[in-house]
Amino acid sequence: TKYLGRALQIDRPVAAKTGTTENWKDVYLAAYTPNLVATFWMGYDEPKMGSIQQGWRYSTVFLREVFLEAFQDLEIVEFEQPEGIVRVSVCNKSGLRPNESCQAAGTVISDYxxxxxxxxxxxxxxxxxxxxRPPYIITDERWSRRGGPGRGPEDAKEMLPGDEFGDFAEQWGQTTSEISLFNAYVVQDGVTLQWQYEGTNPKSFELQRTAQGAAGETVNFELEGNTRQYSDTDLAENTIYTYTLAARLADGTLTEPATVYISTSVDAGGSIDTQQPGSGDIVVVPNVTGVFQAIAEMRISRAGLKVGIIEHQYSDTVPNGQVISQIPAPGSSIEKRREVKIVVSKGPETGSF
Incomplete structure (x- = not known):
């Protein structure tokens, strides 16, 4: 990274990246210039001997001395940009091309x-x-050694509307095997829907909005197949809306629809009522077997469930870090905010030396 390159202090173009093994038992540093590549390792033969905290401080000092000696007879060479690589401006939040609001927020960067x-x-x-911002996970008691529970991403603070925007409410939807996330957010000018799709490439998405109560009108929207977010502004206050979303495949068939309920009701003070319908609703447990632990935890949380006990077991068939099994089973219907236990692979058990 750029910071590590500066830490090496060798006064020439350099790229570097550190790495560690579990519990900081080993430290790695790989660095290269246009005319030299070097790697560095520091660690313990026996894990029980200890750990190396902030190992990058030691690895950069050691490798710097090697570089200074080796570069005495080597000329300074700049990195050359390969053919077929271009540099454009993007928003560093979405990774997409910036709009005027990105410029105002100061999130425009150049990337390759x-x-x-x-x-x-x-x-x-x-x-x-x-x-x-997309949905995120709030830290729980498992993070007691790393800042404690109740923390979210720093940029999530930008989501919290001030007096200018009024209140904000979020509702998790009932998902399917193809649509693994379907959330609704009430904002000042309407409702924003976000979803994740994991099925076959869709031709389009069929979104349906139904208003409950006397009005009871149903409105259908056809969205492009690469759409993952839609803002609906033609809404009335004090109304409960039901949104259903299905993907239309190339053969014309529709996938099983996901559903979310959201209310635009306001209290006596004019604020949006955050007690949304469907609290305590039954949700479908997502299938997290065969995916990496971090992805599994994200899917569980986004389904409106909690990550329960995480066990680690050796496995000859499931790669290290991927989920072997889960309880409840995928496709089970349980109440929101229930826990899902997962068993994560430690890879094949190897004999000791």
């Missing part, structure tokens, strides 16, 4: 892309002064 894979869509996270 393979030619032909440059993002063409415009950022959909910055809408005026509102930052429409």
């Amino acid at each position: 892309f393979i030619e032909g894979q440059v993002p063409v869509e415009i950022c959909d996270m910055h809408q005026g002064m509102f930052y429409n």
Whole structure:
């Protein structure tokens, strides 16, 4: 990284990256210039001997001395940009092309892309002064040694509307095997829907909105197949809306629909009522077997459930870090905020020396 390159202090173009093993038993540093590559390791033969905290401080000092000696007879060479690589401006929140709101928020950066894979869509996270951040996980008691529970991403603070925007409410939807996330957010000018799709490439998405009560009208929307967010502004206050979302495949069939309920009711003070319908609703347990632990925890949380006990076992068939099994089973219907236990692979058990 740029910071590690500066830490090496060798006064020439250099790229570097550190790494550690579990519990900081080993420290690695790989660094290279246009005319030299070097790697460094420091660790313990026996894990019980100890750990190395902030190992990058030691690895950069050691490797710097090696570089200074080796570079005495080597000329300074700049990195050359390979053919087929282009540099464009993007929003550092969404990774998409910036809009005026991104410029105002100071989130525009320059990044490198393979030619032909440059993002063409415009950022959909910055809408005026509102930052429409994707859902995130709040830390729990498992993070007691790393800042404690109740913490979220720093940029999530930008989502919290001040007096100018009024209140904000979020509702988790009932998902399917293809649509693994379907959430609704009430904002000042309507409802924003976000979803994740993991099925076959869809031709389009069929979104349906139904108003409960006397009005009871149903409105259908056809969205492009690459859409993952939609803002609905033609809504009335004090109304409960039901949204259903299904993917239309190339053969014309529709997938099983996901559903979310959201209310635009306001209290006596004019604030949005955050006690949304469906609290305590039954949700479908997502399938997290065969995916890495971090992804499994994200899917469980996004389904409105909690990550329960995490066990680690050796496995000859499941790669290290991936989920072997889960309880309850995938597809089970349970109440929201219930715990899902997962067993994570430690890889094949190897004999000791």
